[in-house]
Amino acid sequence: MIGYVTIGVSDMARAKAFYSDLLADLDARVLMDLDRIAFFGQSMGKPMLAVCTPYDKQPNHPGNGNMVAINPGSKELVDKLYHKAIELGATCDGEPGQRIPDRFYGAYIRDLDGNKVAFFHFG
Template identity: 65%
Template sequence: MLGYATIGSNDLPKAKAFYTALLAEMGAKVLMDVGRAAFFGIDMSKPMLGICTPYNQEPAQPGNGNMVALPGGSRAGVDKLYAKAISLGATDEGAPGERMPGFYGGYFRDLDGNKLAFFHMG
């Protein structure tokens, strides 16, 4: 159902470097770069994550209650991806662990304060 999601950045070159290194762990790369936005994914026909400077040219601000969750593939995958995000400068918002039966997730904030999670169901 999801085509793409975008999150804002106030330092696009820094955000691109962060997400290029992080999402490469999932096999993703920049599929489209239009200057003020870069879209990461595996294939243009699959959901993508976009990093952009806001269209209205106002500062990017993380939204309260907004979060993007990315599949980790397994519990070990969640652990690995979460650790990679932290090593790239992300801040902890909840270390990987079981949140409810069958749901395992690790939460972090990127360099601009956007909240993301890696998760595994099952």
């Protein structure tokens, strides 16, 4: 149902480097780069994450209550992506852990521009 989600960034080169490194373990890569917007994913037919500088040329602002959630497929990969994001300069917004007993495991970071990203696994 979701084709792609877009988050605003202040520095495209920095954002592309961050997400290229972070998402490489999920076999995701830049699929399309149009200067002010770049799409990351496994294929154009699957959901993608896009990073862009705002079209109106105003500063980007992380939305309060907005979040991109990525399901890497296991609790171990949640932990791996969380720690990798922190190593790449992200800040912690919730360490990895079981949030709902036997149902939801998650970790939360803020990327280099303050956008909130969750890594999660159900079960």
